[in-house]
Amino acid sequence: MKILVPIKRVVDYNVKVKVNREETGVDLTNVKMAINPFCEIALEEAIRLKEKGIASEVVTVSIGPQVCQEQLRTGLALGADRAILIESEQAPDALSIAKLLRQVVENEQPGLVILGKQAIDSDNNQTGQMLAALLGWPQGTFASKLEVKDNEAWVTREVDGGLQTLALTLPAIVTTDLRLNEPRYASLPNIMKAKRKPIDVIAVADLGIAVNSNVQTIKVTPPAKREAGIKVASVAELVEKLKNEAKVIG
Amino acid sequence: MNVLIYAEHEHGQLKGETAKLLSAAERFAGESHVLVAGDNCQAVAEQVAHLAGVSKVLVAEHSCYAHQLAEPVSQLIEQLASDYDVILAASTTTGKNLLPRVAALLDVNQISDVIEIQTADTFVRPFYAGNAIATVKSLDSKKVLTIRTAAFDSVLNTGQAEIVSLDKVFENGQSRFIDETQTKSARPELTAADVIISGGRGMQSGENFVLLEGIADKLGAAIGASRAAVDAGFVPNDLQVGQTGKIVAPNLYIAVGISGAIQHLAGMKDSKIIVAINKDEDAPIFQVADYGLVGDLFEILPQLEAQL
Ligand SMILES: Cc1cc2nc3c(=O)[nH]c(=O)nc-3n(C[C@H](O)[C@H](O)[C@H](O)COP(=O)(O)OP(=O)(O)OC[C@H]3O[C@@H](n4cnc5c(N)ncnc54)[C@H](O)[C@@H]3O)c2cc1C
Numbered sequence: 001m002k003i004l005v006p007i008k009r010v011v012d013y014n015v016k017v018k019v020n021r022e023e024t025g026v027d028l029t030n031v032k033m034a035i036n037p038f039c040e041i042a043l044e045e046a047i048r049l050k051e052k053g054i055a056s057e058v059v060t061v062s063i064g065p066q067v068c069q070e071q072l073r074t075g076l077a078l079g080a081d082r083a084i085l086i087e088s089e090q091a092p093d094a095l096s097i098a099k100l101l102r103q104v105v106e107n108e109q110p111g112l113v114i115l116g117k118q119a120i121d122s123d124n125n126q127t128g129q130m131l132a133a134l135l136g137w138p139q140g141t142f143a144s145k146l147e148v149k150d151n152e153a154w155v156t157r158e159v160d161g162g163l164q165t166l167a168l169t170l171p172a173i174v175t176t177d178l179r180l181n182e183p184r185y186a187s188l189p190n191i192m193k194a195k196r197k198p199i200d201v202i203a204v205a206d207l208g209i210a211v212n213s214n215v216q217t218i219k220v221t222p223p224a225k226r227e228a229g230i231k232v233a234s235v236a237e238l239v240e241k242l243k244n245e246a247k248v249i250g
Numbered sequence: 251m252n253v254l255i256y257a258e259h260e261h262g263q264l265k266g267e268t269a270k271l272l273s274a275a276e277r278f279a280g281e282s283h284v285l286v287a288g289d290n291c292q293a294v295a296e297q298v299a300h301l302a303g304v305s306k307v308l309v310a311e312h313s314c315y316a317h318q319l320a321e322p323v324s325q326l327i328e329q330l331a332s333d334y335d336v337i338l339a340a341s342t343t344t345g346k347n348l349l350p351r352v353a354a355l356l357d358v359n360q361i362s363d364v365i366e367i368q369t370a371d372t373f374v375r376p377f378y379a380g381n382a383i384a385t386v387k388s389l390d391s392k393k394v395l396t397i398r399t400a401a402f403d404s405v406l407n408t409g410q411a412e413i414v415s416l417d418k419v420f421e422n423g424q425s426r427f428i429d430e431t432q433t434k435s436a437r438p439e440l441t442a443a444d445v446i447i448s449g450g451r452g453m454q455s456g457e458n459f460v461l462l463e464g465i466a467d468k469l470g471a472a473i474g475a476s477r478a479a480v481d482a483g484f485v486p487n488d489l490q491v492g493q494t495g496k497i498v499a500p501n502l503y504i505a506v507g508i509s510g511a512i513q514h515l516a517g518m519k520d521s522k523i524i525v526a527i528n529k530d531e532d533a534p535i536f537q538v539a540d541y542g543l544v545g546d547l548f549e550i551l552p553q554l555e556a557q558l
Contacts, residue, residue, distance in 0.1 A: 011378070013512075013513070014512075016512055017378045017381050017382065019381075019382050025382075026378055026382050038494075093359050094350075094359055095354060095357070095358065095359045117494070118494060120378075120379065120493065120494075121378055122377055123362065123363065123376070123377045123378070123379070124360075124362045124377075125346050125350070125362055126350035126353070126360055126362060127350075128350075129320065129346075129347065129348075129349075129350035129354070130350045130351065130354035130360075131354075132320075132351060133324060133350075133351040133352075133353075133354035133355045134354050137424070138321055138424035138425040139320055139347070140425075141320075141343075141346070141347045142343060142347070144487065154428065157343075158343070158487045158488070159343040159344070159430075159488070160342050160344070160441075160488055161260070161430075161432045161433065161488060162430060162431045162432040162433040162486060162487075162488050163430060163431045163486075164427075164430040165427075165428040165429050165430065166319070166425050166426065166427060166428060167425070167426040167428055168424065168425050168426075169423065169424050169425070172424075177487075178477060178480075178481065178494065179480070179481065179487060214358070214359050214388065214389040214390045215359050215361065215386050215387070215388055215389070216386060216388075216389065217384055217386055218372065218385045218386065218387050219384070219385040220382050220383065220384050220385075221382070221383050221385075222381070222383070223376065223380055223381065223382070223383055223519075226519055226524075226537075226538045228536060228537045228538065228539065228542075229524075229539055229540035229541055229542065230540075230541060231536070231541075231543070231544060232541050232542070232543050234543075235543070235550055235553040235554050235557055236557060238525065238541055238543050238554070239557045239558065241541055242502070246502075246522075246523045246540065248445070248501045248502040248522065248523045249445075249469060
């Protein structure tokens with residue numbers, strides 16, 4: 001079985017982004033970029049399934065400008081067998097991304113697509129579910145455990161009330177939550193080896209799919225600023241303040 | 251513009267989000283219909299019918315909707331969608347699981363985590379872990395939105411809507427429910443609590459969370475946690491507060507042994523009053539705390555419990 005893992009290039013999770021002066025977006029000049037952490041978890045899971053002999057090939061794909069090759073290269077160093085870049089200079093909306101991925105799925109015919117549950121830049125949490133809808137496949141979102149048995153994927157999902165386990169008929173879509181695994185670091189020999197692995201570059205136009213931007217950003221502003229308060233010296237002072245100043249306890 | 255709202259429920263009880271989605275729906279100045287899907291949900295439909303602003307309750311009762319799995323429920327909503335301009339669900343794990351699937355079936359985008367509805371096509375939402383707030387305009391023919399219910403008030407229980415049964419069935423051969431483990435707690439739900447006390451890696455073990463429980467009992471508080479505390483297995487996953495966990499905005503949030511990473515702040519910095527208890531006086535959590543207490547939590551917590 002082949003596994004496809006779409007990955008996104010995003011700002012590194014340690015960076016505290018700032019809104020730009022023009023209030024049109026966030027300032028990303030000289031900011032460290034990385035594979036979205038949830039996508040890294042997806043890649044790790046696919047690689048582990050290959051190491052267990054369940055998957056035969058791991059293919060990773062990213063949609064975006066040329067520079068996304070950096071993240072695909074990292075994906076190859078982590079253990080993906082090959083990579084595809086769908087090159088697109090502008091940012092398509094989430095539905096268009098899902099449609100482009102559907103085309104990749106149709107070309108590659110994977111038995112399983114594993115994606116991150118959300119990108120830490122847009123915070124959308126949509127792509128996997130949309131792709132599942134477009135393909136007519138079942139979905140197991142927010143996975144903290146994944147087992148492939150016979151023709152099914154058993155997915156334990158992190159839900160608001162606890163955990164839920166579903167059995168999905170393959171082919172299926174799985175999106176990852178934080179507890180699924182702890183991604184490895186790429187070793188130096190694997191980084192060297194990755195330089196020789198292939199990255200296929202396909203222009204969006206060549207896929208023959210209409211790409212839209214139906215969600216327009218009108219304005220981006222910083223959040224309401226929260227001023228640091230005071231330090232209290234003792235528990236007694238804290239309780240007194242909460243009662244008489246903040247009036248949040250009785 | 252007519253709005254279809256997806257109602258979440260559990261064990262015959264309607265969840266609190268629906269009442270908040272109804273006040274969000276008022277912004278579209280049309281009729282609000284609420285869909286209740288499940289295998290045994292007449293009682294839920296009755297509860298919905300009493301909420302102010304509901305003009306019709308649609309009930310789809312069939313075993314195929316048990317556990318409200320995304321595959322059949324999204325098909326059901328797709329079938330109903332032609333009558334509506336707007337489809338709303340809460341930004342809960344259920345809403346996030348379901349609604350993008352609905353949007354894609356309808357060939358439109360979804361706007362996630364809406365905190366303000368400015369006009370019928372312009373919405374406000376946080377992104378980048380709440381470090382930026384975007385105003386976005388949707389050019390799609392239908393608006394499919396997940397709503398951060400903490401940003402909206404509940405409507406009152408003054409309604410008397412008609413209940414209509416649907417007989418649509420979508421057999422689901424693709425996904426099977428196996429089991430679920432629900433975290434049992436007599437405490438308020440995190441997203442609905444007035445007071446929350448959360449523990450982080452500084453708690454050192456799951457057993458030490460009893461130190462928070464005594465205080466939670468006195469304050470009627472819910473208990474939350476940082477990702478580090480969940481990853482370490484101190485507490486279950488559904489206690490995680492943050493960018494990728496639950497978003498909360500109680501009157502009082504007490505962070506104990508939590509450093510205040512961007513991802514944690516994203517989930518709680520809209521709380522009215524924030525208290526931080528941490529032994530490191532430079533911990534970033536103090537930058538958002540109204541009241542900070544520097545010290546060892548193992549000494550402070552018993553004192554706090556005693557003095558409340
Ligand atoms: C993709 C992604 C998503 C994430 N999503 C979330 C999320 O939703 N929610 C979330 O919380 N995190 C999230 N994180 C993790 C986040 O980056 C931090 O790692 C995490 O919040 C740290 O948890 P913590 O504050 O408990 O632990 P630490 O950062 O280790 O802080 C522990 C604190 O406890 C204090 N302490 C220790 N002992 C004592 C004592 N005896 N008395 C008093 N104080 C003490 C220390 O001074 C320290 O400040 C995410 C990370 C990534 C990459």
